[in-house]
Amino acid sequence: MKKILFFGEPLIRITPSFYEKLNDKTNCTLYYGGSEINIARNMSAFGIDTAIFTGLPEHEVGNSFIDFLKQSQIDSNNIQRCGERIGLYYLINGYGVRNSEVYYDRQHTSINDIDIQNIDMNQLFNGITHFHFSGITIAISQHVRDILQVLLEEAKKREIIISIDLNLRTKMISIEDAKKEFSHFAKYADYCFGIDPLMKDENDLTMFDRQHATEKTIEKRMQELQAAYQFKAIFHTIRNVDENMINSYEAYAYDHHLYHSVILKTALLERVGSGDAFVAGLLYQIMNQENLQETIDFAVASGTYKCVVIGDNMYENSQTIYRLLENHSEISR
Numbered sequence: 001m002k003k004i005l006f007f008g009e010p011l012i013r014i015t016p017s018f019y020e021k022l023n024d025k026t027n028c029t030l031y032y033g034g035s036e037i038n039i040a041r042n043m044s045a046f047g048i049d050t051a052i053f054t055g056l057p058e059h060e061v062g063n064s065f066i067d068f069l070k071q072s073q074i075d076s077n078n079i080q081r082c083g084e085r086i087g088l089y090y091l092i093n094g095y096g097v098r099n100s101e102v103y104y105d106r107q108h109t110s111i112n113d114i115d116i117q118n119i120d121m122n123q124l125f126n127g128i129t130h131f132h133f134s135g136i137t138i139a140i141s142q143h144v145r146d147i148l149q150v151l152l153e154e155a156k157k158r159e160i161i162i163s164i165d166l167n168l169r170t171k172m173i174s175i176e177d178a179k180k181e182f183s184h185f186a187k188y189a190d191y192c193f194g195i196d197p198l199m200k201d202e203n204d205l206t207m208f209d210r211q212h213a214t215e216k217t218i219e220k221r222m223q224e225l226q227a228a229y230q231f232k233a234i235f236h237t238i239r240n241v242d243e244n245m246i247n248s249y250e251a252y253a254y255d256h257h258l259y260h261s262v263i264l265k266t267a268l269l270e271r272v273g274s275g276d277a278f279v280a281g282l283l284y285q286i287m288n289q290e291n292l293q294e295t296i297d298f299a300v301a302s303g304t305y306k307c308v309v310i311g312d313n314m315y316e317n318s319q320t321i322y323r324l325l326e327n328h329s330e331i332s333r
């Protein structure tokens with residue numbers, strides 16, 4: 001039996017209803033999430049055993065987050081109840097020509113109060129075959145990076161398969177720091193989701209030019225990073241939303257050979273969480289040892305399906321995702 005452990009920060013999103021701006025008495029909805037939790041919840045629904053390690057305060061809001069994890073069948077037994085804060089973010093939804101806005105309120109949250117000495121590694125890694133973390137987790141603080149370092153060393157010692165998502169939040173970390181920190185932690189990873197920020201060598205300090213990228217330049221970048229970090233495979237997504245709010249998703253995988261996914265399109269209902277649903281699809285197929293073509297096709301379908309589900313994560317079974325792929329089988333590669 002396989003089981004995946006995530007290390008990351010619980011986040012609560014506050015979003016005004018009906019595309020309103022924030023003001024006194026604005027009606028808002030709360031959405032529970034955070035990158036690793038989103039992925040874990042998506043994967044639980046696919047039938048995978050999942051666990052999260054993090055910190056949550058010992059009060060009613062912390063309890064309700066634990067309840068949410070339990071309802072999603074995410075093993076929360078090793079979470080440290082510490083500190084006083086859960087991370088928040090405000091997302092004010094844009095529409096048409098009005099852009100969405102995000103504001104973080106996530107300083108001094110409970111993940112920063114985890115006591116490293118108090119982690120029972122044997123208990124935490126009991127039955128774990130896979131370990132996943134994100135660039136967002138790296139960006140939180142030095143203390144969180146210290147915990148991550150210890151967890152990665154333990155995971156390596158236990159021959160656990162490790163994956164990293166290079167998701168970058170420039171409101172949390174500069175590109176230069178992200179390049180350096182992500183490169184350090186990527187050395188532990190078997191699978192890499194994204195092609196930047198990561199340094200292929202010490203002079204690689206600017207971001208990959210996505211705008212002018214061609215299949216050739218993407219392949220070259222993937223090749224260079226795979227050679228530098230010895231990844232089992234590396235992945236890259238291309239996502240566009242046009243002026244009619246049609247979302248288009250496709251992906252590449254590279255393991256000495258380049259794979260290109262199906263291209264799927266849908267009207268967009270929810271922007272948040274599609275990248276995490278894509279990663280959930282990848283990890284699901286990696287854990288099922290599917291070939292890379294099946295893996296990226298499923299992941300693109302998972303990321304696409306999330307675009308029509310409200311909230312930061314979804315709870316849909318894998319048949320729903322396969323059905324979407326089958327219905328779009330006429331789409332050429």
Ligand SMILES: O=C(O)C(=O)C[C@H](O)[C@H](O)COP(=O)(O)O
Nearest residue numbers: 034035136169272273274275276
């Ligand atoms: O922790 C943060 O800063 C986050 O932004 C958490 C986000 O809710 C998800 O990670 C969604 O990311 P996407 O799937 O790319 O939309």
